[in-house]
Amino acid sequence: MQVFCQIVDSGSMAQAARVLGLAPATVTGALARIEKRLGARLLDRTTRRIAVTEAGRLWYKHAKxxxxxxxxxxxxxRRLAxxxxxxxxxxxxxxxxLTFVYPHLHEFTARFPRISLDLQVSDRIVDLVANGFDLALRAGRPGDSDFSARCLSTYRRVTCAxxxxxxxxGAPRHPAELARHQCLIYRHEPHSSSWQYQVDGTTMAIPVDGPFSSNESHALIAWAKAGKGITxxxxxxxxxxxxxxxxxxLxxxxxxxGASKQPGIYAVFPKPRNHPRKVEAFVKFFSQKIASASHQ
Incomplete structure (x- = not known):
């Protein structure tokens, strides 16, 4: 298609070959294949000049x-990239x-006015590809090998009431004493019915139980502040x-x-993939905000 249009624009196959950086025989062969495929003659050729046929003019108009x-x-x-x-x-x-994104949305949108954000807020882990997401921010330790994850910041879990x-x-003095207390449990992660502690240099999973559980941390914090248990x-x-x-x-x-076992806040992406500039801009911006806020 481009070869034919260049022939018409140049007025000769020899000149078209020079413009395209192709051998004259390559240009001639390309034209022959186009005419054979279309079943129509596009150019009338003589030793001195070419004349575009009616079919050629129609083809040129659409091809151009x-x-x-x-x-x-x-x-x-290219502009998007x-x-x-x-x-x-x-x-x-x-x-x-609530903690890391909402307080900085105005600054982000002012810095990147051409990015249109669609934030879907839920503690439920969804399939990014099936649901059309560019990325996820997740807290904990991502375990899905079908996705790549970038740690933005680590944090610690704290026990409180x-x-x-x-x-x-009364206050528990040892993790084993949690068995005698009402514990408010986050039911979202594997092994969520146990809490991990470092006891005598060893990481131990302490079984916990209680009258309230949820997959939403704010509910558990509200119950804890109301005196309903330890979270x-x-x-x-x-x-x-x-x-x-x-x-x-507590x-x-x-x-x-150990640092290798610390949970973190992660940006999770489908893989393998070259991330668009909009994704990199979001991750870079909020990684700085998250790292700064979580280590204050």
């Missing part, structure tokens, strides 16, 4: 438009959204309650675990 549209499409893709733009669909849990609960039930949450999620005294940290000396 297709080539121009192809160039426009290439330019659009060089400037963060377009719709960006992100799924993330409520705690991450309200002053009212501790006044009536174990990411440090960044209960930081303000610990500072205000609404919750009291078993702190048993919370130290």
């Amino acid at each position: 438009r297709i080539i121009e549209q192809s160039h426009e499409a290439e330019d659009a893709v 060089s400037e963060p733009r377009g719709e960006l669909r992100v799924t993330l849990p409520l705690g991450v959204a 309200s002053p009212a609960y501790l006044a009536s039930h 174990r949450q990411p440090d960044w999620l209960v930081a303000q309650d610990l500072l205000s005294g609404g919750l009291i940290r 078993l702190e000396e048993y919370d130290e675990i």
